[in-house]
Amino acid sequence: MRHSKEIANALRRRGVSPENAADLTQEAFLRLLTAGRPDQTKCDNPRAFLFRASRNLHIDQIRRERCAPQVALTDAEFEAIPDDMPSPETIVFDRQRLAISAAALRELPERTRRAFEMHHLGEKGIATVARELGVSTTRAWVLIRGAYRHVRDRLREAEG
Structure with missing residues (x-):
């Protein structure tokens, strides 16, 4: 529990929002749990691993955001986005034809x-x-x- 607060605080000092810091911290812990190799069941220094993993996750997130920037939309703008999914009537009609x-x-x-x-x-x-x-x-x-x-x-x- 103490490590998770330390990691989240370190991420917040880097400018990460509290919600995003919590998500990145959780992902870092998941990586720690799945990081074991067959010949080594535990990480030698879990605290260092967690800090490094959370930092790398944050860097990856920044890179993704640069490639595909997010745009804030109002509810009206979001509702105006066309849906390419076929209507339920079209699905039923196509299934009948099939x-x-x-x-x-x-x-x-x-x-x-x-x-x-x-x-x-x-x-x-x-x-x-x-x-x-x-x-x-x-x-x-x-x-x-x-x-x-x-x-x-x-x-x-x-x-x-």
Whole structure:
């Protein structure tokens, strides 16, 4: 307990806010607890380690802040930041379309489904799909195109 107060005070003398000093002190103690090597279970001088670790953490924090300065925002400015997360309605809609697509793929003949999966999901080229299925490249393309059309038709049926 005494060491934590000493470390926090030393950080505050360096201009660190009390809250930030407490956070850095806690992080230094965590580093001390995880610093043991297999051949050495304790640090030789824990007090020195804590002071050095807290100082290094503070320096790292200053470096990070220089690279990515923080800007104070008002509540109104913060609320005006657009959210790139999809809406709940979009998530539900997309999941429904995914379920319809999966069901449509299960309806396909095995070879057609495999051709589609290798090309679309496995990102394999038409020639590779043809070779692995033992068909011509023209036939592989016909299988893949047929699968795309089947999935598209099922999605259109669900919309209408």
